Amino acid sequence: MKSSRGNSILNFFCGNENVYEQNYFKRFSKETKRGYAVEIVIPCDDIEGLHEKIQQKYKNQIVEPLIKRFNKLDFRMIDPFGFYLRFVERYDWVNGRDKQGNSLKK
Numbered sequence: 001m002k003s004s005r006g007n008s009i010l011n012f013f014c015g016n017e018n019v020y021e022q023n024y025f026k027r028f029s030k031e032t033k034r035g036y037a038v039e040i041v042i043p044c045d046d047i048e049g050l051h052e053k054i055q056q057k058y059k060n061q062i063v064e065p066l067i068k069r070f071n072k073l074d075f076r077m078i079d080p081f082g083f084y085l086r087f088v089e090r091y092d093w094v095n096g097r098d099k100q101g102n103s104l105k106k
Helices: 015-021 047-061
Strands: 002-005 008-011 039-044 062-069 074-079 083-091
Touching: 047 062, 047 083, 062 083
Parallel strands: 039 083
Antiparallel strands: 002 008, 062 074, 074 083
């Protein structure tokens, strides 16, 4: 399964039973949630517009509403495979935080 937005692409290994035959993934029980213990952070332009579109189609998969956290808007959802996705306003991740993860811009 592949999903894209702008120049960013997420590609998940299969969307069917073939995943259980792949060398690494077949080590796990079929009942293991595929996205367990994974958070994917996706920086976005026009996060409010994206949130509106996602809310129209996937409202029940949004697990954290669009709110301001650490001075940036973000929201969180679970995708159909169980991955925890965090959409956040785009900013300079490298130069925008100190070593403790706090925003340098107040």
